[in-house]
Amino acid sequence: MTDTNDTRSQMPLGLAQRGYTGIIQHLSAGGAGSALSDIELESRLIELGFVEGARVEVLHEGLVGRDPIAVRVDNITIAVRRREAMAIIVA
Amino acid sequence: MELPLLHLALVGTPNSGKTSLFNALTGSRQKVANYPGVTVERKEGFFVTPLGRQVSVVDLPGTYSLRGRSPDEEITRDFVLGKASGETAPDLVLCVADSTNLRLTIRLLLELKRTGRPMVLVLNMFDIATRRGITVDAERLAKELGVPVVTSIAVRKGGTADLLTLTDEISAKLAAEPQENNWHALSVAELRATQREADRIISDCVSLPASPDTWTARIDAVVLHPVGGLIVLAAILFVMFQAVFAWAQPLMELLNSGFDALGEFVHATLPAGLLQSFLQNGVISGVGSVIVFLPQIIIIFLFILLLEDFGYMARAAFLMDRIMGGAGLHGRAFIPLLSSFACAIPGIMATRVIDNKRDRLTTILIAPLMTCSARIPVYTLIISAFIPARDVWGFINLQGLVMFGLYAAGIASALAVSFLIKFFMLRDYAPAPFMLELPDYKMPQLKSIAIGVYTRAKMFLHRAGTTIFSMMVLIWFLASFPQPPAGATEPAIDFSLAAIIGKALAPLLAPVGFNWQIAVALIPGMAAREVAVAALGTVYAIEGGKEAAEQIGQVLATKWSLATALSMLAWYIFAPQCASTLAVIRRETGSWTWMAVTFAYMLVLAYAASLVTYNVAVALGAG
Ligand SMILES: Nc1nc2c(ncn2[C@@H]2O[C@H](COP(=O)(O)OP(=O)(O)OP(=O)(O)O)[C@@H](O)[C@H]2O)c(=O)[nH]1
Numbered sequence: 066m067t068d069t070n071d072t073r074s075q076m077p078l079g080l081a082q083r084g085y086t087g088i089i090q091h092l093s094a095g096g097a098g099s100a101l102s103d104i105e106l107e108s109r110l111i112e113l114g115f116v117e118g119a120r121v122e123v124l125h126e127g128l129v130g131r132d133p134i135a136v137r138v139d140n141i142t143i144a145v146r147r148r149e150a151m152a153i154i155v156a
Numbered sequence: 157m158e159l160p161l162l163h164l165a166l167v168g169t170p171n172s173g174k175t176s177l178f179n180a181l182t183g184s185r186q187k188v189a190n191y192p193g194v195t196v197e198r199k200e201g202f203f204v205t206p207l208g209r210q211v212s213v214v215d216l217p218g219t220y221s222l223r224g225r226s227p228d229e230e231i232t233r234d235f236v237l238g239k240a241s242g243e244t245a246p247d248l249v250l251c252v253a254d255s256t257n258l259r260l261t262i263r264l265l266l267e268l269k270r271t272g273r274p275m276v277l278v279l280n281m282f283d284i285a286t287r288r289g290i291t292v293d294a295e296r297l298a299k300e301l302g303v304p305v306v307t308s309i310a311v312r313k314g315g316t317a318d319l320l321t322l323t324d325e326i327s328a329k330l331a332a333e334p335q336e337n338n339w340h341a342l343s344v345a346e347l348r349a350t351q352r353e354a355d356r357i358i359s360d361c362v363s364l365p366a367s368p369d370t371w372t373a374r375i376d377a378v379v380l381h382p383v384g385g386l387i388v389l390a391a392i393l394f395v396m397f398q399a400v401f402a403w404a405q406p407l408m409e410l411l412n413s414g415f416d417a418l419g420e421f422v423h424a425t426l427p428a429g430l431l432q433s434f435l436q437n438g439v440i441s442g443v444g445s446v447i448v449f450l451p452q453i454i455i456i457f458l459f460i461l462l463l464e465d466f467g468y469m470a471r472a473a474f475l476m477d478r479i480m481g482g483a484g485l486h487g488r489a490f491i492p493l494l495s496s497f498a499c500a501i502p503g504i505m506a507t508r509v510i511d512n513k514r515d516r517l518t519t520i521l522i523a524p525l526m527t528c529s530a531r532i533p534v535y536t537l538i539i540s541a542f543i544p545a546r547d548v549w550g551f552i553n554l555q556g557l558v559m560f561g562l563y564a565a566g567i568a569s570a571l572a573v574s575f576l577i578k579f580f581m582l583r584d585y586a587p588a589p590f591m592l593e594l595p596d597y598k599m600p601q602l603k604s605i606a607i608g609v610y611t612r613a614k615m616f617l618h619r620a621g622t623t624i625f626s627m628m629v630l631i632w633f634l635a636s637f638p639q640p641p642a643g644a645t646e647p648a649i650d651f652s653l654a655a656i657i658g659k660a661l662a663p664l665l666a667p668v669g670f671n672w673q674i675a676v677a678l679i680p681g682m683a684a685r686e687v688a689v690a691a692l693g694t695v696y697a698i699e700g701g702k703e704a705a706e707q708i709g710q711v712l713a714t715k716w717s718l719a720t721a722l723s724m725l726a727w728y729i730f731a732p733q734c735a736s737t738l739a740v741i742r743r744e745t746g747s748w749t750w751m752a753v754t755f756a757y758m759l760v761l762a763y764a765a766s767l768v769t770y771n772v773a774v775a776l777g778a779g
């Protein structure tokens with residue numbers, strides 16, 4: 066998937082490598098495949114500060130399947146599984 | 157006219173320092189630690205303001221919103237909305253914020269405003285914010301939010317002075333008429349809009365320094381390294397168990413010889429007879445044999461409390477998440493399970509942070525498998541008696557290694573049971589998410605560590621003085637009566653009720669290598685695990701006759717085979733021997749069935765584990 070815009074291409078945070086930094090574009094719980102309902106997942110992500118425009122950085126990853134990830138969201142660090150992070154679209 | 161009691165409530169995001177503030181205001185000693193989700197109950201305390209107003213303050217579990225998605229968050233929601241049974245809504249809500257991290261709290265505050273309750277924003281941890289160069293325009297913030305703003309440092313003496321003054325000012329002019337409650341659970345769009353609004357206010361009123369907390373980043377680079385992190389975690393646990401043996405030994409010996417001397421003193425001063433036997437065999441050999449483990453208990457709690465207050469727990473949860481997820485456990489099950497190392501009761505209570513009912517139940521069912529501190533006396537006694545205290549590979553204490561192995565066995569079996577539950581009962585079940593804030597590291601507060609250790613030690617001694625003591629009286633009685641007929645040649649204890657009961661049960665336990673003395677000790681051991689140690693102390697002391705001033709460990713080493721000792725260790729990894737844990741399971745699940753299930757499955761596992769251990773050991777020549 067390539068993006069012809071001059072902006073960086075969008076991707077889910079769930080696919081990001083360690084060291085990735087970006088800005089949250091939007092949330093899309095639909096494709097994440099989380100055990101939570103879409104509404105619940107989006108609500109929780111917002112409650113932890115994952116809103117459009119927030120700066121994120123992937124600080125750490127776990128050993129098995131490089132999961133979960135520790136994400137810096139503005140000035141706090143949140144641990145999430147990649148599955149849930151798939152709902153966060155960044156660029 | 158005396159003014160009515162003023163009702164305050166502490167509300168805020170998890171780990172913002174609500175309980176620290178509660179303790180500072182009321183002089184209480186509620187548990188404080190540096191990870192989200194410490195408080196899971198509501199606690200009330202009282203204080204008097206500088207102007208003499210009587211105040212009741214309620215500490216509540218932390219929450220990111222009022223939606224109430226887990227049992228602990230429901231407690232907060234119901235209390236704030238005045239829905240808790242027999243309660244009215246608080247007169248004044250203190251919204252407690254971590255000043256270094258205002259985004260989430262300001263959003264919560266905007267949501268709380270809809271409830272119509274009078275409110276104050278408390279900018280707590282202001283010392284850390286100042287040190288990091290964060291500046292807050294409190295006046296402007298107050299104007300934008302429409303609520304008074306005050307700074308506080310909950311962990312410093314006098315750090316709540318401004319809050320106290322403000323409470324007086326506000327209470328004088330609190331509106332009497334009830335305000336309207338416009339709260340409803342926020343939709344996603346409203347939530348988003350509220351967060352935007354919060355972010356706007358923050359960018360107007362707060363200036364952040366360029367660099368975040370570098371210490372936390374540096375430590376995490378090691379501690380959360382995919383491989384290095386796991387090594388650090390294993391090393392921490394390993395050092396902890398080595399320390400339990402190495403550091404506690406001198407103190408333990410001191411206590412041991414103290415009790416020995418006391419026993420001899422009683423023996424020498426009192427005339428031979430029932431009173432002498434009761435004091436020497438029942439009280440000193442029984443209760444004393446448990447109290448000597450106080451140093452071990454203190455060391456293990458010191459480690460756990462230091463790790464908790466430093467901020468390591470959430471990291472350990474991060475590292476263990478995949479392993480636990482593989483076993484079908486919820487991501488937030490880690491901290492409750494870790495607390496169960498201290499005692500399963502707070503561990504089971506801490507499962508309230510788990511939102512999903514089935515996940516919570518699974519965690520409750522396996523929490524008692526984690527090696528709680530009540531098992532330490534049993535493990536240590538047997539290990540010291542049967543495992544030589546030599547070093548392997550030059551630096552590892554073999555006894556500590558075995559102890560580490562027993563803890564590992566507890567963890568492994570908990571994961572295995574969880575896996576089986578998932579496999580057989582919840583097949584269709586997708587893993588619940590794991591989302592946890594990793595707080596910045598904090599220097600452990602000496603005072604709260606000291607209080608924590610002190611509280612634990614006191615609890616342990618209290619148990620020794622009550623539960624264990626009363627069980628000991630019972631055991632001593634059973635082991636002493638009826639007295640042997642005149643001229644009997646067998647040991648006196650063979651005529652006692654204890655021997656009769658023990659020998660009746662012995663055939664059941666013979667396959668796992670337990671003798672009748674163990675059978676007797678296991679029954680009062682139902683009250684609390686340590687009691688088994690005390691009971692063995694008493695039974696063998698009485699059996700040994702009046703001259704025997706030997707320590708229980710030495711007695712066991714001569715009376716038991718290695719296979720029996722190992723079988724006993726295996727038994728205690730699983731055995732459901734704690735009445736209070738079962739009672740808490742009943743309360744938290746609201747069902748007798750789950751309590752019975754826990755009891756039954758653990759008993760079956762205990763028997764099976766002992767059976768295998770014993771027979772393998774005998775086959776290998778340890779019988
Ligand atoms: N430096 C500093 N540390 C603080 C302050 N207030 C609290 N802490 C520390 O912050 C951590 C969290 O404090 P708690 O009082 O347990 O937080 P809580 O809000 O009750 O947390 P939950 O019960 O999990 O919601 C502990 O390690 C405290 O020692 C403060 O004003 N300054």
Ligand SMILES: [Mg+2]
Nearest residue numbers: 174175194195
């Ligand atoms: Mg608390």
